[in-house]
Amino acid sequence: KQEVTQIPAALSVPEGENLVLNCSFTDSAIYNLQWFRQDPGKGLTSLLLIQSSQREQTSGRLNASLDKSSGRSTLYIAASQPGDSATYLCAVRPGYSGGGADGLTFGKGTHLIIQP
Amino acid sequence: EPEVTQTPSHQVTQMGQEVILRCVPISNHLYFYWYRQILGQKVEFLVSFYNNEISEKSEIFDDQFSVERPDGSNFTLKIRSTKLEDSAMYFCANRVDRVSTEAFFGQGTRLTVV
Numbered sequence: 001k002q003e004v005t006q007i008p009a010a011l012s013v014p015e016g017e018n019l020v021l022n023c024s025f026t027d028s029a030i031y032n033l034q035w036f037r038q039d040p041g042k043g044l045t046s047l048l049l050i051q052s053s054q055r056e057q058t059s060g061r062l063n064a065s066l067d068k069s070s071g072r073s074t075l076y077i078a079a080s081q082p083g084d085s086a087t088y089l090c091a092v093r094p095g096y097s098g099g100g101a102d103g104l105t106f107g108k109g110t111h112l113i114i115q116p
Numbered sequence: 117e118p119e120v121t122q123t124p125s126h127q128v129t130q131m132g133q134e135v136i137l138r139c140v141p142i143s144n145h146l147y148f149y150w151y152r153q154i155l156g157q158k159v160e161f162l163v164s165f166y167n168n169e170i171s172e173k174s175e176i177f178d179d180q181f182s183v184e185r186p187d188g189s190n191f192t193l194k195i196r197s198t199k200l201e202d203s204a205m206y207f208c209a210n211r212v213d214r215v216s217t218e219a220f221f222g223q224g225t226r227l228t229v230v
Contacts, residue, residue, distance in 0.1 A: 031215045031216060032215075032216065034218065034219060036221070041205075041226070042223060042224070043122075043207060043221050043222055043223035043224045044159070044207065044221040045117070045221075046117070046218050046219065046220060046221070049217075049218045051216065089159065091159070091219075093215060102149075102161070102164040102171055102172035102214070103149055103151065103161025103162075103164060103172070103174065104151075104159075104161060104219060105161070106158045106159040106160070107158065108157070108158050109158075
């Protein structure tokens with residue numbers, strides 16, 4: 001069964017720093033990996049989607065990489081701002097059927113605080 | 117960004133009562149999902165739905181849960197007899213296809229069972 005782990009669980013840094021959030025998954029058989037942002041008590045906002053055949057995706061100050069064979073992804077945030085404060089979730093779409101694999105498997109998230 | 121709309125945003129219900137959570141999906145996004153997030157825990161897949169039938173369900177989605185598209189547009193999750201442990205945030209999600217495209221999530225319904 002696929003398991004997704006995110007490290008660190010929480011991170012607090014001063015504004016302006018570049019930072020890296022980590023995501024690992026136990027089964028490399030995935031279709032894709034998606035990063036989300038979740039604000040307190042709110043829904044999930046999609047940030048980036050990386051297909052299993054891709055190595056990275058970029059959107060503005062965000063860059064996500066994927067190393068499928070080692071079961072790892074990183075989300076790089078450049079020049080962090082207080083508005084980036086949120087919980088960042090990583091989720092994989094398993095590359096097989098059955099056992100609930102039709103849905104995304106989520107990590108618990110990294111709670112990020114950017115200090116002004 | 118395309119928007120999935122969920123109602124209500126918050127519902128309080130007594131244990132044993134039935135609740136219906138509603139979702140208005142994105143036009144032309146034909147794959148529908150329900151997830152839940154118990155406070156402080158991971159987001160968990162409940163069920164996927166396509167072509168007016170369940171595609172797949174997780175072990176959480178037992179007989180007390182059901183889903184349907186009652187009018188061909190809205191997508192609903194019914195919990196027949198709520199339990200205290202059903203208290204959670206419930207998210208509706210939507211995507212164009214089953215595998216390769218982004219999943220878009222609604223803002224969620226916070227269900228509190230008392």
